[in-house]
Amino acid sequence: QVHLVQSGAEVKKPGASVKVSCKASGYTFTNYGLSWVRQAPGQGLEWMGWISGHNGNTFYSKKFQGRVTLTTDQSTAMAYMDLRSLGCDDTAIYFCARVEGLVPAGAFDSWGQGTMVTVSS
Amino acid sequence: DIVMTQSPDSLAVSLGERATINCKSSQSVLYRSNNKQYLAWFQQKPGQPPKLLIYWASTRESGVPDRFSGSGSGTDFTLTISSLQAEDVAVYYCQQYYINPFTFGPGTKVDIK
Numbered sequence: 001q002v003h004l005v006q007s008g009a010e011v012k013k014p015g016a017s018v019k020v021s022c023k024a025s026g027y028t029f030t031n032y033g034l035s036w037v038r039q040a041p042g043q044g045l046e047w048m049g050w051i052s053g054h055n056g057n058t059f060y061s062k063k064f065q066g067r068v069t070l071t072t073d074q075s076t077a078m079a080y081m082d083l084r085s086l087g088c089d090d091t092a093i094y095f096c097a098r099v100e101g102l103v104p105a106g107a108f109d110s111w112g113q114g115t116m117v118t119v120s121s
Numbered sequence: 122d123i124v125m126t127q128s129p130d131s132l133a134v135s136l137g138e139r140a141t142i143n144c145k146s147s148q149s150v151l152y153r154s155n156n157k158q159y160l161a162w163f164q165q166k167p168g169q170p171p172k173l174l175i176y177w178a179s180t181r182e183s184g185v186p187d188r189f190s191g192s193g194s195g196t197d198f199t200l201t202i203s204s205l206q207a208e209d210v211a212v213y214y215c216q217q218y219y220i221n222p223f224t225f226g227p228g229t230k231v232d233i234k
Contacts, residue, residue: 035223037171045163045171045214045225061222095170105218107161107176114170 002026004034004096004112011118012086020115022079022096029053029077033099035108036070036081038092046092050104051079059104086119093117123147123217125226133234140202142229144215149195152219159219162191162200165228166211174213175200207233 007021022034036048049060051070058070069082079096093114100106124147134140150159158178163171173182175191178198188203202209210233215226 044227045216047216047223047225059221063222097170100176104221104223105159107173107182107218108163108171108216109173109176109182111170111172 002098002110004098004110006094006096006112006115009116009118011120014087014119014121016086016119017082017084018086018117019080019082020094020096020117022081022112024053024077024079024098027098029072030074031102033102033104033106034070034072034079035097035099035104036068037095037097037108039095039114040089040092043092048081048094050099052102053079054102083117086117088119088121091117091119122222123150123220123224125215125217125224127213127215127226127229129229130227131230131232133232134202134205135234136207137204138234140205140209140231142200142213142215142231144193144198144200144226146196146198146217148220150217150219151195158194158198159217160191160193160198161216161218162189163214163216163225164209164211165214171214202231205231205233 003025005023033052035050071080096112097108098110128143160178162175165171179191212228
């Protein structure tokens with residue numbers, strides 16, 4: 001059974017960075033990619049980027065390019081989302097989601113439980 | 122960016138009745154090389170992550186009840202719940218995964234009448 005378990009809630013000050021982790025289990029990590037999606041309180045879903053579990057290739061939303069870095073550690077089946085220069089509008093729940101196949105354009109078939117990131121002075 | 126719109130914003134349907142949600146993309150999400158529609162539907166209940174229901178516009182995800190079906194092509198898509206159950210109360214989102222950035226619709230809230 002596929003499981004994506006994310007790290008716990010974070011509280012950050014404006015201008016800081018946050019790193020959220022996503023531990024994958026129940027499948028072969030290198031056969032899939034992972035996308036990151038966020039959801040501001042009471043709002044809709046926003047895709048941030050994708051990373052290959054096979055070779056670490058990345059594909060970022062233009063909105064977040066330059067401010068977000070996605071990485072993986074194949075040895076531990078972990079994925080990480082690093083977001084810099086946080087502003088109050090980055091307050092959101094951040095999700096990792098497994099993507100079918102090894103290209104960005106695939107179905108998001110399993111999701112982590114989400115990590116709440118609060119940015120406040 | 123491809124803009125996804127959904128209608129209605131919310132709907133209330135009696136138990137056992139049909140619920141229909143529409144989704145429109147600002148440009149086609151059909152990739153002609155493989156004839157696939159890069160369109161998915163998700164269900165999200167309060168306090169939970171989204172759950173994949175439908176992908177490639179009409180392929181039901183494993184384990185999803187067959188009362189959920191997806192249809193459409195090009196720019197116009199529909200999610201149908203053929204016989205609404207109490208556990209279907211949720212917000213439903215469509216998403217295109219054809220062009221960066223992959224964008225979601227604003228969501229449709231489904232409730233029991």
